[in-house]
Amino acid sequence: MPNILEKYDVLIAGTGVAGLNCALHLPAGARVLMLTKSAADRSDSFLAQGGICVLKSPSDFGKYFDDTMRAGHYENDPAAVELMIRSSPALIEELVSYGVAFARDEKGNFRYTREGGHSEPRILFHDDITGREITSHLLAAVRKLPNVQIMEGYELLDVISEGNECCGGVVRENETGKVFPVYADYTLLATGGVGGLWENSTNYRHLTGDALGIALKNGIELEHIDYVQIHPTTFYSEKHGRRFLISESVRGEGAVLLDKNMQRFCNELLPRDIVTSAIRAQMAKDGTKHVWLDMRPIGEKTVKEHFPTIYRHCLDEGYDVLQTPIPVVPAQHYFMGGVKVDLDGRTSMKRLFAAGETACNGVHGKNRLASNSLLESLIWAERAAKAMTAEGFGTKRKYPQRDLSGYSDYAALKKDYERAIREEAEREAYCD
Ligand SMILES: Cc1cc2nc3c(=O)[nH]c(=O)nc-3n(C[C@H](O)[C@H](O)[C@H](O)COP(=O)(O)OP(=O)(O)OC[C@H]3O[C@@H](n4cnc5c(N)ncnc54)[C@H](O)[C@@H]3O)c2cc1C
Numbered sequence: 001m002p003n004i005l006e007k008y009d010v011l012i013a014g015t016g017v018a019g020l021n022c023a024l025h026l027p028a029g030a031r032v033l034m035l036t037k038s039a040a041d042r043s044d045s046f047l048a049q050g051g052i053c054v055l056k057s058p059s060d061f062g063k064y065f066d067d068t069m070r071a072g073h074y075e076n077d078p079a080a081v082e083l084m085i086r087s088s089p090a091l092i093e094e095l096v097s098y099g100v101a102f103a104r105d106e107k108g109n110f111r112y113t114r115e116g117g118h119s120e121p122r123i124l125f126h127d128d129i130t131g132r133e134i135t136s137h138l139l140a141a142v143r144k145l146p147n148v149q150i151m152e153g154y155e156l157l158d159v160i161s162e163g164n165e166c167c168g169g170v171v172r173e174n175e176t177g178k179v180f181p182v183y184a185d186y187t188l189l190a191t192g193g194v195g196g197l198w199e200n201s202t203n204y205r206h207l208t209g210d211a212l213g214i215a216l217k218n219g220i221e222l223e224h225i226d227y228v229q230i231h232p233t234t235f236y237s238e239k240h241g242r243r244f245l246i247s248e249s250v251r252g253e254g255a256v257l258l259d260k261n262m263q264r265f266c267n268e269l270l271p272r273d274i275v276t277s278a279i280r281a282q283m284a285k286d287g288t289k290h291v292w293l294d295m296r297p298i299g300e301k302t303v304k305e306h307f308p309t310i311y312r313h314c315l316d317e318g319y320d321v322l323q324t325p326i327p328v329v330p331a332q333h334y335f336m337g338g339v340k341v342d343l344d345g346r347t348s349m350k351r352l353f354a355a356g357e358t359a360c361n362g363v364h365g366k367n368r369l370a371s372n373s374l375l376e377s378l379i380w381a382e383r384a385a386k387a388m389t390a391e392g393f394g395t396k397r398k399y400p401q402r403d404l405s406g407y408s409d410y411a412a413l414k415k416d417y418e419r420a421i422r423e424e425a426e427r428e429a430y431c432d
Pocket of ligand 1: 013015016017018036038042044045046047048050154155190191208211333334355356357358370372373377
């Protein structure tokens with residue numbers, strides 16, 4: 001096995017913002033192994049367009065809190081929401097210290113944009129590639145850490161546990177199909193969302209909710225796994241593959257939705273689930289496969305400065321957004337449910353943590369407020385790292401030997417996970 005040891009202090013599955021920020025907050029003396037199924041820069045964290053929310057002044061706390069709760073249909077955990085909001089200024093300061101450049105005005109102050117569900121502009125951004133800006137800086141910082149090893153093309157297939165205590169994971173080298181155990185004092189599930197299970201999604205196809213399958217297999221508690229967010233505006237295409245997102249902040253900056261007669265039909269700045277329902281109803285009424293999004297009200301300067309990637313993508317698809325509306329359709333985008341965790345990212349299995357989109361910490365309730373997910377992922381990853389550190393490393397444990405013959409049929413295992421996730425989501429939806 002190239003370089004992989006049998007035992008680490010921490011095993012992290014996933015190299016998106018959650019996995020990376022956990023690694024960055026572990027002590028220099030902790031030996032850490034990070035796994036990613038794909039290349040390290042192929043995570044949804046790299047795709048985030050709109051931005052990251054921040055508590056821009058203490059006086060905005062009440063409105064930010066209310067906006068998050070209202071978007072989540074008040075099914076959010078108020079303690080988690082408060083923790084996220086109050087932690088945000090320090091987190092942003094830390095990102096800036098890694099070199100992350102958010103848009104600023106002529107005086108050097110942050111510029112804030114706005115998306116649906118926000119009563120105030122409070123979203124920091126970097127053009128329309130905020131996720132790439134943040135995640136590439138975190139990845140570069142992690143790559144400099146001598147105690148952290150990143151292995152690309154390695155997949156976590158399962159956790160190894162004894163008496164509801166996690167001892168590491170079963171890992172597959174995807175190129176060779178070789179399966180082997182990696183033992184660890186602590187394991188973090190940071191495997192992202194579930195878009196790969198959907199035909200139309202903005203997510204990378206390899207994000208298939210693996211942590212959920214693993215949790216279901218091992219009796220680890222899940223929450224709200226039927227809470228899936230559909231983004232109202234992705235570029236409509238007949239082609240197969242990942243759907244290209246048209247960030248909500250284009251509507252925050254003035255873009256409007258139009259029906260087949262080029263008439264407005266809803267308030268574009270309502271929360272995502274409400275705008276999605278309005279679009280679906282309009283498509284059914286008009287008998288169309290999409291509606292139109294008109295970005296012309298934004299103006300050429302802002303389109304080219306704030307949304308260069310969207311502008312270029314639409315041009316490549318044959319639409320100049322400065323001249324004409326573009327076709328848009330809702331698609332799966334985000335997953336509010338997940339592996340149930342407490343305020344420090346602890347799951348119901350001892351020594352097993354989860355953070356990021358795969359975890360459910362109560363921040364989002366039934367529907368995520370735009371640009372809260374990078375923030376929430378980063379904060380819970382840091383908290384998980386600190387909780388592991390407080391519990392301590394290097395405990396002398398006897399690690400259970402695991403018969404790995406049950407993992408030889410990879411396709412069957414993945415099918416079982418997918419079936420279990422779908423069945424559980426249906427069961428939850430039925431019980432709601
Ligand atoms: C198009 C798009 C735009 C978005 N825009 C915004 C935005 O503007 N603001 C915002 O706040 N949020 C946005 N989001 C959501 C946000 O990007 C994600 O919720 C967040 O990045 C999740 O981070 P993560 O670390 O949990 O997961 P990811 O970044 O998705 O990383 C998951 C990692 O897990 C790895 N992995 C998966 N399964 C396994 C396995 N079994 N073994 C090993 N590795 C595995 C993957 O390879 C990957 O490295 C957007 C999402 C998309 C798709």
